[in-house]
Amino acid sequence: MMNNKLQLFNVFFLIVATIVATKLILKTLLIKSSKRLPPVVKGRIPLIGGVARFVANPVEMLKEEYESLGSVFTINAVYKNITFLLEPDVSAYFFKAGESELSQKEVYGFTVPIFGPGIVYDAEYSVRKEQFHFFEESFRIDKLRGFVDYMSQEVQDYFSKWGDNGEVDLKQEMENLIILIASRCFLGQEVRESLSEDIAALINEINVAMGPLTTMFPHLPTPPHWRRDKARKKLDDIFSNVISSRRLSPKSEDDMLQSLINSKYKDGRATTVTEVTGMLITALYGGQRSGSATATWTGAYLVHYKAIWFDAVEEQRRLMKKHGDAITYDAISDMHHLYRCIKEALRLHPPLAMLLRKSHKDFSVTTRKGDKYDIPKGHIIAASPVLSNRVPHIYTNPDSYDPERFCPGREEDRLAGPFSFVSFGGGKHTCLGETFAYLEIKTIWSYLIRNFEIELITPFPETEYNEIVWSPKGKVMVRYKRRKLVIE
Template identity: 55%
Template sequence: MDWDYYTLLKTSVAIIIVFVVAKLITSSKSKKKTSVVPLPPVLKAWPPFIGSLIRFMKGPIVLLREEYPKLGSVFTVKLLHKNITFLIGPEVSSHFFNAYESELSQKEIYKFNVPTFGPGVVFDVDYPVRMEQFRFFSSALKVNKLRGYVDQMTKETEDYFSKWGESGEVDLKAELERLITLTASRCLLGREVRDQLFDDVAPLFHDLDKGMQPISVIFPKLPIPAHNCRDRARGKIAKIFSNIIATRKRSGDKSENDMLQCFIDSKYKDGRETTESEVTGLLIAGLFAGQHTSSITATWTGAYLIQNKHWWSAALDEQKKLIGKHGDKIDYDVLSEMDFLFRSAKEALRLHPPKILLLRTVHSDFTVTTPEGKQYEIPKGHIVATSPAFANRLPHVYKDPENFDPDRFSKEREEDKAAGSCSYISLGAGRHECPGGSFAFLQIKAVWCHLLRNFELELVSPFPEINWNALVVGAKGNVMVRYKRRPLS
């Protein structure tokens, strides 16, 4: 059919009118929907989208410090084509930590871990499988397992510090990183790695660690030297553990008390056994989750205690009382009695959580109510974020939040519970609380009870700054300490 010019013009106009009317109806419905519960305020930036990205890349904590007083506990930042909505504070964070995966998902956000952890584990599997794998972690961290781990932790600690002289200076951060790697290797990776293959495996894990760069979050497979080195190390680790797993299975010996054996023995609900690839990936994930948190928190705990004579004396007094009660014995029960040392580590972790941002993808709309009573709708497609590093220092939750004060967690105060279950989020909270917290605190207490009992310590370098540029945030530079050996009588 041949259409003349006027017919084509009228048809085009009609199509445009239909499109505009449809758009107006859609817009009207959208406005009608959001007029009841509005969207969160949006951070204004110039140029649009890119301006916010520039500020965000300079440091999310700086951005939060500047905008939280203006925009409140719920606001959105537009980063290119993404909308990131911050939920800051216990009053608005409950859904973040307690929602089901079908509502708020981790998988899309943390997919960048797959090249490091490997295929078929954690964020490379569907939620039901991931939950079963987390059940394997929980089984490996039950109290009966932790009791055995303590013996291994204390032996590694005693052996390590026996190599120190009568006096000297050391980089406390570097020393604790090495020691935590040794204890984690023995408890998690197994006797074969610790006794025979540690010198081979430790550098490989170091290469894996260095392969997790800030750019890896966006481009995890970008062919840069750090990623290439990571991939080679991952392949070598897989071969080493495949041989260990196969040897253990052939021997039929299940007497080893380590996470490796727990994963080998684990079965899914359908009766399927874990594969060598899955065991290797879960071990790598477990080591990454625990090693950084333990070594970073152990360093900050020591720096604060050594710097402050009052808190150092309180820690010493606790050890003297326990020696009077139990002698030199150190086991799970004795470590469990170290309440002040636990509170000190917990306070260091409040001030310095290694993960400064936690993220989820929104799969279904939900609403939040601010402390002021304002309601906002968080729509599907947004990314929701919260920041332990910022939320843990809110003055309406914690008294003098910038100060190191272990007594804020005492039974008389319990500041972490006063504002609700999401007040302390260094290890997550609710449905997504880290299952390895008990293991990490045991490691830290095993290390520091030995140092307190056997050494006088003095901080000789300035108190450490925070290394905000790292993907996992710890102390910046060296933490130099002068030590002198002495028994605690």
């Protein structure tokens, strides 16, 4: 037994010594070069630099290093160098670079067990572009107009089940409702009515498995990964049957499923059952997690700040006078205050804390202050919406919730160009579901504002950092009382 322990210690020591020696050699070579590398984050634990601090509290860590090192710095993570580009002057390269310069495939391999092989980030770039085009077709403005009717009906049906008064977990309610809306808009009425509960449970099983460890070791043999893979297989079976049935039907539906089934690649090849399944899961997974988190954050802020809630109520009164009681696409398009409330929640709580790329070429960036840094090929490049959205020279009181910062004449998100607000990414990789998300959350909260008084009865939620999508931590309990908004 003692010999085995000694051998394990020797192996561990050899690995550590090799890594340290490699880092020292590389450091020596780089010192001799004329390149000016970004400053490196110092960590208390050897080999992993600031990674431990980042995992514990990413916002605090990024703020500290931003204030200390500036808008460009590198974290050494054992065998990877992660370089952050945090202000619009330097993050512009991140959002504008082509696939041959910065690519997504290498850094988003953890999505393959969920989305499937050959889907989105696992596909060759030419195929991925075409798959994204298929999504674009599903989110065309004429389709979105029709989706609002579905959203409105789902919202009305869901909240009709609330009593005249009561207490609920807002976070859980939003998760439940968002998957119903997504099922209706993406999969159609028949699937929504017969399978939405099964699909919701399976998507949730996949969500539970998606933590920081999964991003580094997506195939690690752990119970959450086994449950994820089992859930993914069941979704495969469900969607395969749905797709086969839809293809045999003479009726053409107006939903994402039909759009993906009808899609063809440039070479004339039709999408396969496996591809349609993978793209549907991509849309459902991404939309459900980010949508429910943003809907919950938006609501938490609305009911926490009474003056903002009052303004939202008055806006709904004006719109009901103008458009009537129905929540339509035109009415939603006029909800400017509610739009700003959602956008400010997204600024403070973007669905993804980090956007990643792998660099395939050396490149240079120059900061706002004139400092030039050379970033070597092979680095992981990170943009961080959670910090970039709080840069103090762009946003006044950046940690405060202030929807009016987006008002005409103020528009702080435009002060430093198009990459001042990056909750939906930017440039070549802007989120295709952005408009859908705003429509969905406006529909939910405009209905709630018109039909309920709501108050927060638990402390304002903290952020759950131990998930890929940063949702509120724990329950968000609210007390509601049903009332019909009166038009004076």
